[in-house]
Amino acid sequence: MTDVLFPVISEAEDATGVIVTWFVESGDKVTPATLIAEVAMDKVDAEVYPETSGVITLVVEEEKEVPQGTVIAQVT
Amino acid sequence: MTTTLHSNDQSLALAIEPDAGKRKLSTAKAIQEAISQRMARDESVFVMGEDVGPYGGIFSSTTGLIDRFGPERVLDTPISESAFIGLGIGAAVEGMRPIVELMFADFFGVCMDQIYNHMAKIHYESGGNVRVPMVLMTAAGGGYSDGAQHSQCLWGTFAHLPGMKVVVPSNPYDAKGLMAAAIESDDPVVFMFHKGIMGLGWMAKNKRSIGAVPEGEYFVPIGKARVAREGTDVTIVTVSLSVHHSLDVAERLEPEGISVEVIDLRSLVPLDREAIVRSVSKTGRLIVVDEDYQSFGLSGEVIAAVAEHDPTLLKRVSRVCVPDVPIPYARELEYAVLPTPARIEAAVRDAMAT
Numbered sequence: 001m002t003d004v005l006f007p008v009i010s011e012a013e014d015a016t017g018v019i020v021t022w023f024v025e026s027g028d029k030v031t032p033a034t035l036i037a038e039v040a041m042d043k044v045d046a047e048v049y050p051e052t053s054g055v056i057t058l059v060v061e062e063e064k065e066v067p068q069g070t071v072i073a074q075v076t
Numbered sequence: 077m078t079t080t081l082h083s084n085d086q087s088l089a090l091a092i093e094p095d096a097g098k099r100k101l102s103t104a105k106a107i108q109e110a111i112s113q114r115m116a117r118d119e120s121v122f123v124m125g126e127d128v129g130p131y132g133g134i135f136s137s138t139t140g141l142i143d144r145f146g147p148e149r150v151l152d153t154p155i156s157e158s159a160f161i162g163l164g165i166g167a168a169v170e171g172m173r174p175i176v177e178l179m180f181a182d183f184f185g186v187c188m189d190q191i192y193n194h195m196a197k198i199h200y201e202s203g204g205n206v207r208v209p210m211v212l213m214t215a216a217g218g219g220y221s222d223g224a225q226h227s228q229c230l231w232g233t234f235a236h237l238p239g240m241k242v243v244v245p246s247n248p249y250d251a252k253g254l255m256a257a258a259i260e261s262d263d264p265v266v267f268m269f270h271k272g273i274m275g276l277g278w279m280a281k282n283k284r285s286i287g288a289v290p291e292g293e294y295f296v297p298i299g300k301a302r303v304a305r306e307g308t309d310v311t312i313v314t315v316s317l318s319v320h321h322s323l324d325v326a327e328r329l330e331p332e333g334i335s336v337e338v339i340d341l342r343s344l345v346p347l348d349r350e351a352i353v354r355s356v357s358k359t360g361r362l363i364v365v366d367e368d369y370q371s372f373g374l375s376g377e378v379i380a381a382v383a384e385h386d387p388t389l390l391k392r393v394s395r396v397c398v399p400d401v402p403i404p405y406a407r408e409l410e411y412a413v414l415p416t417p418a419r420i421e422a423a424v425r426d427a428m429a430t
Binding site for chain 1: 099105136281
């Protein structure tokens with residue numbers, strides 16, 4: 001199992017961001033080429049791709065604010 | 077099924093409206109992907125406009141393109157719409173396929189001579205000898221308190237003037253296929269995306285702005301409406317963000333036994349009059365929902381299309397549009413004039429009462 005983290009965008013350690021869009025649902029098969037989410041911090045958007053292939057489970061809901069580095073999904 | 081949208085290059089055979097598959101994108105990303113794939117295939121395609129480079133377009137229509145194709149093919153321009161739209165027309169008549177972004181449709185005033193006297197008329201005035209294969213891409217629509225000069229749809233204004241195709245997608249799948257078709261068209265195409273369908277994090281959340289999009293290239297034919305939802309009691313003819321609102325209303329009314337058919341026109345020019353007539357022939361009740369100004373525009377044209385075909389088809393007709401006032405800045409006032417789901421629902425109930 002590998003964790004998918006909210007990307008570290010800011011130099012401020014306690015910076016938080018939101019998941020703008022989940023492009024996949026729990027149970028979907030993903031690969032490192034699958035765009036799984038778009039996240040935003042301040043006005044900077046970032047795309048999230050998993051590091052490994054497998055079945056994804058989403059951990060954090062859309063629009064929820066979390067600190068960068070938080071586990072937002074898991075791939076098994 | 078495959079075909080070519082223009083006949084001088086047989087290598088361009090692409091699928092037409094393939095199965096959507098499972099991969100999801102936002103509408104903004106779908107537009108980016110269409111442009112990127114056409115640019116990779118055809119060196120004559122390039123992008124130009126205000127903040128289309130490192131910024132990626134203020135509504136994210138061109139994000140990432142400059143990283144892949146560089147500043148020679150993704151050109152940030154000065155704030156002079158008349159100059160850079162003219163530059164695009166010049167490039168197009170010399171055989172290139174520019175995609176020129178006019179940041180807001182509202183800004184057309186300063187560059188309209190280039191658009192309607194040159195871009196739209198060169199093919200005609202040259203006796204058919206000179207083509208203008210250009211895409212004029214522009215952001216439209218309101219709902220986010222941007223005021224009277226940044227919230228207009230104005231697609232009826234462009235559609236009124238001959239010589240331009242006018243494309244108005246509502247979802248990621250159509251946006252990608254229509255953008256590919258627009259780039260490939262040998263005619264000038266005005267590609268108008270509503271900001272509310274782009275899937276942007278800073279706009280109102282809209283689940284229908286995220287959807288399945290094929291990874292490969294394909295065309296959605298320009299001028300062909302889509303039955304977004306089948307129904308038997310009332311026909312709603314609409315475009316863009318109002319398609320989403322109409323579908324929401326249709327879903328909400330279904331448990332009450334009210335069956336609403338929603339026609340997404342997808343383009344104003346050409347207008348798919350047959351699709352409109354076909355649906356109204358079935359339901360007899362027509363509601364046109366349009367976020368553009370009510371008078372002298374799309375809504376009147378859609379109703380005329382039915383009336384000219386057979387006025388006896390119409391048991392009931394109404395429209396839900398922006399009354400003929402500037403779009404207010406104040407949120408409550410803005411939402412009082414926009415074609416909201418509440419106004420659409422009231423129109424459907426009214427139609428069913430008669």
